[in-house]
Amino acid sequence: MKQTIVQHTDLTFLIIIGISFFFLAVITALMFYFMYKYSRKKNPVATDITGNTTIEILWTVIPTILVMVMFFYGYAGFKQIRNAPSDAMTVKVTGRMWVWNFEYENGVKSDTLFVPTGKPVKLELNSVDVNHSFYIPAFRIKEDAVPGRKNYLWFEPTEDGEYYVECAEYCGLSHSYMLSKVVSMPKDKYDAWYNAPRPKEGADTTKPKSDTLKTK
Amino acid sequence: MDNVSYLDYKGKHKGLLGWILSTDHKRIAVLYLVSLIAFFLVAMTFGFLMRLEMLTPGKTIIDPQTYNALFTLHGVIMIFLFIIPGIPAVFGNFFLPIMLGAKDVSFPRLNLLSWYFYIGGAALVLISLFTGGGPIDTGWTFYVPYSLRTQTNVSLAVFAAFVLGFSSILTGLNFIVTIHRTRCPGMGWFKMPLFAWGLYSTAWIQVLATPVIGITLLLIILERFFGVGIFDPALGGDPLLYQHLFWIYSHPAVYIMILPAMGLVSEIIPTFSKKDIFGYGPIAMSSLAIAFLGYLVWGHHMFSSGISDTSRAIFSFLTFIVAIPTGIKVFNWVATLYKASIDARAPFWFVVAFIIIFSIGGLTGLVLGSLNTDIHLTDTYFVVAHFHYVMFGGMGLLFFGGLHYWFPKMFGKMYNEKIAKLGTLIFVIGFNGLYFPMFIMGYLGMPRRYYDYLPQYQIYHVISTIGSWVLIIGILILVFNLLKALLSKSNTTTELNPWGGTTLEWTVPTPPPLENFDVIPTVTHGPYYRPNLIKPEKSH
Numbered sequence A: 001m002k003q004t005i006v007q008h009t010d011l012t013f014l015i016i017i018g019i020s021f022f023f024l025a026v027i028t029a030l031m032f033y034f035m036y037k038y039s040r041k042k043n044p045v046a047t048d049i050t051g052n053t054t055i056e057i058l059w060t061v062i063p064t065i066l067v068m069v070m071f072f073y074g075y076a077g078f079k080q081i082r083n084a085p086s087d088a089m090t091v092k093v094t095g096r097m098w099v100w101n102f103e104y105e106n107g108v109k110s111d112t113l114f115v116p117t118g119k120p121v122k123l124e125l126n127s128v129d130v131n132h133s134f135y136i137p138a139f140r141i142k143e144d145a146v147p148g149r150k151n152y153l154w155f156e157p158t159e160d161g162e163y164y165v166e167c168a169e170y171c172g173l174s175h176s177y178m179l180s181k182v183v184s185m186p187k188d189k190y191d192a193w194y195n196a197p198r199p200k201e202g203a204d205t206t207k208p209k210s211d212t213l214k215t216k
Numbered sequence B: 001m002d003n004v005s006y007l008d009y010k011g012k013h014k015g016l017l018g019w020i021l022s023t024d025h026k027r028i029a030v031l032y033l034v035s036l037i038a039f040f041l042v043a044m045t046f047g048f049l050m051r052l053e054m055l056t057p058g059k060t061i062i063d064p065q066t067y068n069a070l071f072t073l074h075g076v077i078m079i080f081l082f083i084i085p086g087i088p089a090v091f092g093n094f095f096l097p098i099m100l101g102a103k104d105v106s107f108p109r110l111n112l113l114s115w116y117f118y119i120g121g122a123a124l125v126l127i128s129l130f131t132g133g134g135p136i137d138t139g140w141t142f143y144v145p146y147s148l149r150t151q152t153n154v155s156l157a158v159f160a161a162f163v164l165g166f167s168s169i170l171t172g173l174n175f176i177v178t179i180h181r182t183r184c185p186g187m188g189w190f191k192m193p194l195f196a197w198g199l200y201s202t203a204w205i206q207v208l209a210t211p212v213i214g215i216t217l218l219l220i221i222l223e224r225f226f227g228v229g230i231f232d233p234a235l236g237g238d239p240l241l242y243q244h245l246f247w248i249y250s251h252p253a254v255y256i257m258i259l260p261a262m263g264l265v266s267e268i269i270p271t272f273s274k275k276d277i278f279g280y281g282p283i284a285m286s287s288l289a290i291a292f293l294g295y296l297v298w299g300h301h302m303f304s305s306g307i308s309d310t311s312r313a314i315f316s317f318l319t320f321i322v323a324i325p326t327g328i329k330v331f332n333w334v335a336t337l338y339k340a341s342i343d344a345r346a347p348f349w350f351v352v353a354f355i356i357i358f359s360i361g362g363l364t365g366l367v368l369g370s371l372n373t374d375i376h377l378t379d380t381y382f383v384v385a386h387f388h389y390v391m392f393g394g395m396g397l398l399f400f401g402g403l404h405y406w407f408p409k410m411f412g413k414m415y416n417e418k419i420a421k422l423g424t425l426i427f428v429i430g431f432n433g434l435y436f437p438m439f440i441m442g443y444l445g446m447p448r449r450y451y452d453y454l455p456q457y458q459i460y461h462v463i464s465t466i467g468s469w470v471l472i473i474g475i476l477i478l479v480f481n482l483l484k485a486l487l488s489k490s491n492t493t494t495e496l497n498p499w500g501g502t503t504l505e506w507t508v509p510t511p512p513p514l515e516n517f518d519v520i521p522t523v524t525h526g527p528y529y530r531p532n533l534i535k536p537e538k539s540h
Ligand code: HEM
Pocket: B043, B044, B047, B048, B050, B051, B071, B072, B074, B075, B076, B078, B079, B083, B138, B139, B140, B141, B384, B388, B391, B392, B396, B434, B447, B448, B449, B450, B468, B471
């Protein structure tokens, strides 16, 4: 099952592209049709038409209504993107040139974002140097990590799997290598990883055993 | 006064000096034309190299630092040295006074000064490549804090953009005054050619918005040298303040790029339709509406930056509103063709290509104006595709279109039309090959300004790179076709009105003499009026 945010974003995209494609097709078809029908050869003398108020009103009002529909679809989806459920678990995300670091509520640190499937996750984004942007294409979400600000994002993985995290705000030399992964796994596996004993200092790099996970 | 053309005119100075010291608006326009095309070809080469690098994942030809410098310089040159001066500096300078029935712009000396600011700014960009920490690598947006941290020569490069701003302001100021003061007898506001309306709306943006970017860029320099603490969060500054200031200029600036092109479309269509334009009033007023509304939507570049949810919603709403006047223009252009008598000569081909490509660019802009889809797509290749479709497919295509439309008038030479049409066709095919795959990979999550990429995107990158080769072949065909006409001795034309246009530039000699008109004309009709057409059946 797909996440609702993904569904809503894809639906908004399809609606806008659908309406747009209709307009593009009409404009293009009419233009070529007129060029054929009213070519110099077929129609040596033009008719002196300089405008028509009714049609001007029509093609102002109808597109206005259509773009308002688009706006509301986008806005409704946006509200979901911004309203993290109150039972979400929080992970602190820090961007630095050129890695992502994740810190969990119990202090566990990681360079990969391990999460339990089916639980909403709220990310608190920050940066220690320049702007970065935390982007999970498979979940259709992104928000900048800006030094000195606390931005946030949330998502709820509905399927086990691995999903790319990319930095989407240009941040210098290795911007294109500032990648990470969200690894979503069954709750028991996640708990085992989360509660595993660790050496005190330094980032944790132990990976949970993920046997059949696919990257999307 | 004798009718020596502006090309042959001998003033105080001879040779090159006669050009670079001339205050004749037509000579200044040609100075701009030569410089703009030169910079365009340089930046095009950078684009070509970037696309070559993206052919395979990992390193193909250049290292990441070079790649980052290339896209920055490509962007800076295309934006500040090509599209922003673009149509106003070249065709506005050349034709605005003639179309208004005037002898020159209101301030000819300021006009020349603006070219010197332009060349001075360009020289500073060049110097910045070889001094300090080397070529700037921030992207053309110069976002802080990166632009404060990087060791490359940011200060000189943004100072260059600051200087270029003056060139733009002076052109805008000149055009506002010229349009208010020098229209010939009989030319009321609503008898002005629509190109003049496009330039007029643009000019107000140039004058009012450019100072904002000027100050913002100076603040970057201050911050780099003295650590004032305006933008740098480490000193208590705010990186988002920078983004606001930057886009308060740079969003209206996209209308500096496109409004003159739209004006040009409104000239070319009636000429080759052999009839009046449909909806003169709505087209003229929509230019003003775009110029005004364009000030209110800058926040759509910051939908993922962390600005408040309320402001994101407002900016999204206003962005959708600004789409309406643009749509109105396109509808009126197509409606003009209804019951016309269309002579699809070479310049008209550019307009047909423009309407399709620009519409794709504009309509995909709706996806980026909508909040949830923009959050997914911002800073991906979808945006790269979108802005090349509107800017390159809009202003870039019409720059070539305008050149082909006015070339015979400007130089008294005629080019080979068949080759021009062939070049346009190859251009359009290559253009879509280059940029259309970017929409798809953007939706699949390929971020922009990436030196390297995951293997699943490669197929789109390969198609795109091949498209870039086709496009460049098309551009070279167009350029060489014009050069050949310019240099050959046999293609000379003195025909006043090769296309059958109705505006005043087609009444002056080809090429025009120094002060354009012996006798200042008087106009009695609208700019696109033609006698002897069929009367419409019933009037509305
Ligand atoms: C002639 C062929 C052209 C090619 C092959 C080309 C290619 C490219 C490529 C590969 C990028 C980098 C995309 C990214 O990773 O963000 C880019 C960026 C850009 N291009 Fe072009 N482009 C061309 C023409 C133009 C034109 C005519 C304009 C303006 C009218 C333009 C304006 C820009 C701008 C503003 C950027 C953004 C630079 C930045 O990210 O700082 N390009 N182009």
